[in-house]
Every structure is written in structure tokens, then in C-alpha cells.
Amino acid sequence: MPGLSLTFTDDELQDLRESAEREGTSLRTFAHRAVMEAVTSRSYADVAAQVARKSAELNDRLA
Template identity: 55%
Template sequence: MPSLNITFTDEEHRELREAAERETVSLKTFVHDAVIAAASSRKRQVAEISKRVATVSAELNRRLA
């Protein structure tokens, strides 16, 4: 299974560790879930924006026809 080696400052690492403890999960699980959520969010945003652009384009194309 692929893995990443990510460098954090001491302060960033402390904040991540504390956040994981608040969620009662391991640091590895916390960071993994955060990255997957961020990637999914971006994918969803792109899909929503694409849908809006397609709607506007369709209306403009209809007017120009």
C-alpha cells in the first residue's frame, strides 16, 4: 500500500497530535481522514462549478442560436 512521508514543524505536529487526541483516534488516522476529506471536497467543488458553467453556457448558446 502506498504511503507518504510528510514533514511538519514541531508546532504543526503538536496541533495535529492534540486534534487527533480530541477525536480519540491515532495521529495517522486523523491525518489520513483529513486529507481524504479535503480531496473529496475539492472534487465536489469542481463538479458543482462545472455544472453551473454548463448551465450558463447552455443558456448563452441558446440565446446565440
Template identity: 45%
Template sequence: MPALNVQFTDDELARVRTAASRSGSSLKLFAHDAIMAAADNRASRVTEAFEYVTARSSELNRRLA
């Protein structure tokens, strides 16, 4: 399975370890879930932006067609 090495400062890693511990999760699972949530959030924002632009420009697109 592919892996990803991510570098942190000592302080950053301590913050991530604390957050993982507070969530009751392992560091590896916590990091995985955080990265996937960020990726999903970005994809959702791109879709929302596309839908917004499409709706706002629908009249212009109709006239240009």
C-alpha cells in the same frame, strides 16, 4: 501499500496530535481522514463549478451547436 511522508514543524505536529487526540483518533487515522476529506471536497467543488458553468452557458452552447 503506498505511503506518504509529510513534514511538519514541531508546532504544527503538536497541533495535529492535539486535534487527533481530541477526536479520539490515532494520528495516522486522523491524518488519513483529513487528507481524504480535503480530496473529496475538492472533487465536489470541481463538479459544482462544472455544473454551474454548463447551466450558465447552455443557451450559448445551444446557439453555437
């Protein structure tokens, strides 16, 4: 499976470890989930923006 290597400061890595521990998960799982949530939320934001543009165009035509 393809992988990704990331670099963090000591403080950032400690924050990540603590966050993963609070969620009761491994650092790897925590980091993977965080990245995928960022990807998913960006996709939703892009779709929402597109719908808003199309709705504005339609509302202008219907006015």
C-alpha cells in the same frame, strides 16, 4: 500499501496530535482522513463549477 511521508514543524505536529486526541483517533487515522476530505471536497468543487458553467450556458440559450 503505498505510503506518504510528510514533514511538519514541532508546533504543527503538536496541533495535529491534539486534534487527533480530541477526536479520539490516532494521528495516522486523523491525518489520512484530513487528506482524503481535502481530495473529496476539491472533487466536489470541480464538479460544482462544471455544473455551474453548463447551467449558465443553458440559461443563456433559453433566455
